[in-house]
Amino acid sequence: MDSKAPILRVEAVSKAFGSVQAVDSVSLQVESGEVFGLLGPNGAGKSTLLRMLLDIYRPDLGSIELFGHRLSRRDLDSIGYLPETRGLYLRRSVIQVLCYLGELKGLSKTEAIESADYWLEALGMTASRDSKIKTLSKGNQQKIQLISTLLARPRLLIWDEPFSGLDPLNVVLLRDLIGRLKSGGISMILSTHLMAQAQALCDRVGLLHAGRLVRHGSVAQLRGELGVNVVQVQTDAALAHGELWPMIAEVQASAPIGTGKERLYTVHLTDGADPNALLQALAERSARVSLLRPVKPSLEEIFLHAVQP
């Protein structure tokens, strides 16, 4: 396999359940060693797409290539998967559960135990090795689930909402772990609602909405594409969407600043509108302008912009 070839290539994949089109002609690829963010609201088709990557569901149309060849069951041993809806055998001990999951990934029992012990120590969970799962906190259960994805030396990690349920300390721990795994050459797909986390961790993202991939690319690229049309303005004029301000598509205003009438506005300009047009309109109204600067939108804003009709 060419080392520069994408580790995952999805071509025009579709999946329907009855009359519901869960995934509609999605194409994307994940490069070797990168962290790819799959973003989208509930029902966008993220889980269905991920399940197709794991051969849990079979696509109705399209193809999936993993590690340079058509997806096969044997490839699953090289994928660590953390689903969004996840659990463990509550009445079994930590080491029993990890051993079983490791064996299912093709490890021998001895290898599974050795690997489990390694990762338990790495994530500070050695003391819970023989505890029953049900005695662990939700956050610690989640760490065991994360460990289960790492047991068999995965080349690709697919983590669906990995931060949910974690306290701030463990969020930091997980972010650090992701960084170290990435530097170890492991490719990752992070599916999350937390745009800020995705923005901080992902090299590239894909925005999924109603089964379709509405945007994809590097975070910087997406922010650059949309950023020209958002500005922050601090002024005493009352900005609003309407006939008086035809260049404004949407505006959010802060509370009055200090004792004056000035407010800080985040203005989404209409497509093709120039920030200078807004400045000119303000000048024509003899408005006081303390600040006007372009804003690079967050992933959340990019997403909202992409899905709005």
Next chain:
Amino acid sequence: MQFNPEPQTDTQQRRVLVVARHEFWSTVSRVGYIVTLIGMPIGLVLLTALPALSLALSGGPQSLTGLKDPDEITVIGLVDQASPAAASPKSIEWHNQDQQRAADEHSRGSKAPVKLDPASWLDSRDRGGFQPAARVEIRLYPNEAAATQAVRTGEADAAWIFASDYWQDPAVAILIGRLSHTKWRVHPGHRAITRLVRTSIANRTALEQSHQQRLVKVLEAEYQVVGIEGEPEAEENKSQDSFTALLMPLAFGSFFALIIFVSSGYLLDSIGEEKETRILEILLASVTPEDLLLGKMLGLGAAGLLQTLLMALLGLGPLIILGSLTLGLGQLLSMFLCAALGYAMYASLMGATGAIASNRIEGRQTSAAWSITASLPFFLFPVFIAEGKQLAAVVLSLFPLTAPVAMILRLGVGTVPAWQLTFSLAAMTATAWLAWRFGSRVFRIAILMTGARPQLRTIWAWIRSG
């Protein structure tokens, strides 16, 4: 930062076995399993022993085989027109004398070993199982009419008829009056006649071995039971016969059918638990839904089999002691095969049902239809008495969904024609395969579904889509 174990060269079978082993040990280590393992045999022993005890207290254990009081003699008629005789007169005389001698010794309370004529063709084993309540006298009658008359008047309890061409064309008829034929296999009279005639067969060394085997088979298993025309079955014996006829097939049918129900129940619980704890999707990232289902079927089938076998070992003990166990190895193997196929069929169906349900309770409710269908033959058990000759019993044992339990019951009651057994096993095999194939399709799609239960139309679409 990485641990570097190399995944083994893996096979689909290995993964299935990993699942099977996990399911087996997870199940057998549960408190509920162990409690059931210990508790149910005790219950079964009590269930089996109490009626027997009740009968023993009221009429002694002989009441189970329709025998008379200890001091009375069971007279068995013999019409032996074969040439040479099927049972030599000398051996009959010896038998009657020996029975008298044994009865005398018993009445004296002697515990000394019985001394037998060393020149006799019988050794001590051939007295086999003499019981005071099972003293049998064999009387010769010249023809069938005389034997019929003797049976009709009560002079003889039954009569064995050996035709003149017995050695060439073996056929044995048992002429009965009051007693149902289902008990003759364990009746001391049958044992006595069989013992004598087997010796004659063994002495006829000129006969080919295969023909000797045929003669023995007809004598022991393929005899015909013929009632006296117009003679009603005695009421006082009917209840005893019914008890024997009911007890055995019910007991064996229950033991084997338990494998189906117990193991399928475990399967349903296992899937329900994994849906509730939401670990299924983690598992499915490593193993196909089909392999997961197959592994569960194997592991939980083994757990159910172990439980049933241990229960059967304890539960069958009293039956063996009571002399009701007359099933041959072939019948037992056929029963086991029916149970295994029945389990494969119902486990697949219940696996799919469990996948559709959102939790264990809903799974049990939904799968009740399968349980009822599988156990339907139990509810219709009366049609199986009289060796399953009734049309309903035959139909139930040939229809795949009722065949596992129905055929087990028929095998317990008596002989089943080879073609019916073959057809039934073939139908069960085909249905088990289809259930597995379609069940795993539903399992694959439904296993991760949440929310409203899909409609039948939707499930059918899943099956068709594959």
